[in-house]
Amino acid sequence: MARIPLNILAVRSLKPAAKRYDIGVAGYKGLWLRINPSGHKSFMLRFGQSGKKMMLQAPWTDLAAVAAECAELRRQFRAGIDPRDARERQQAAARQQQQAQESRLTVQRLAERYLDGHACFKRSGKEDGRMVRVMVLPALGDQYADEVQRRHVRELVEDVAQRAPAAANRLLGLLHKMFNFGIEKDLVTMNPCAGLKKPGRETPRERVLDTAEELRAFWALTDPAAGKLPEHAGLALRFLLLSGSRSGEVCGMTWAEITPEADAWLLPPTRSKNGKAHLLPLTDTMREIIASRPITERPIFWSPAARLDSHQLAKLLREAMVKHWTGQPFRTHDLRRSAETGMAAAGVLREVRDQVLNHAVAGMGAKVYDRFDYMPQKRLALETWERRLHALLTGSTAKNVTPLRRPRSA
Known part of the structure; x- marks a missing residue:
């Protein structure tokens, strides 16, 4: 063969x-x-x-x-x-x-489970999704979740901290929540974030617009006729300064949230940071701003061609300041601080300012037993702040600004 x-x-x-x-x-x-x-x-x-x-x-x-x-x-x-x-x-x-x-879970699959099963029900869900997409997946996405060690997390957050300390702290918090979710659902057995300290040193911002010159420059920057900002964005920024509200809440405001008398804005608990409904009185200028917007089913401050959220509003503000702002830069959240500072300067009491800004209240009595809506006090506080702002913008006398004083005890 x-x-x-x-x-x-x-x-x-x-x-x-x-x-x-x-x-x-x-x-x-x-x-x-x-x-x-x-x-x-x-x-x-x-x-x-x-x-x-x-x-x-x-x-x-x-x-x-x-x-x-x-x-x-x-x-x-x-x-x-x-x-x-x-x-x-x-x-x-x-x-x-x-x-x-x-069958082993990668960090990407764990993140998807976390976003779909937990974060989507929270107001921070959208921001969590953005951080996962931009920061987590490029660094850890393909790694098995049960192989992620503390040094991997430390290296990631410390790298981010060199560029953005606050973002690094938020990232560590997100990873901590994500792995705790995995432990709760029996997807992983340990949390590699345990024991890690925040890598970024955050300095509380103190920027406020409180001088007549800065407030006039801001009003000119947001003037729809000037064309320095898109009309809907400029009006949203003005509303932020007048109301002291959060930018995300204002950008999502709809006509359905405006009371039939158009004298108040009812923020639903699903969009409120503290998860509670918030009734905010509308001053004359705030009503004028809202009345200038078209009545549609879309949020009030969205343009016909594009949506508007807090990130987009901040981006538009940054771009406008590069071209048209000569003073110290500011952020959208600084307008909320400026509103509270302006109310405080006008004599509005702290507990009333907290009610206007929808701050979480402390103490058992305030949380459980105090069910008063403070509408008269909130309306007077916002009207007082509006009169003070008008006086600073026009250079007129501020004698008509009446400080709110604490009532004398009987």
């Missing part, structure tokens, strides 16, 4: 026929080369008296691997092991290992 040597020239020289055929390999007991009509070639090993056949896994082009696999299979046979059974066990173990790997 013809045999061929185990070299690449001899193997390549064999041509396919109309039917499949096998040819033995010289020097290797039981080793055969099979040539199919399609031209595909593969090696197989026959062993035992019954001539059991077993196809080799090594490709026919790698003859060194073919020889090594042939020797290993014959060694197993001499040791009393059926090579076919051994291969089946090996393949079953490989399948189990692959299934185990596929």
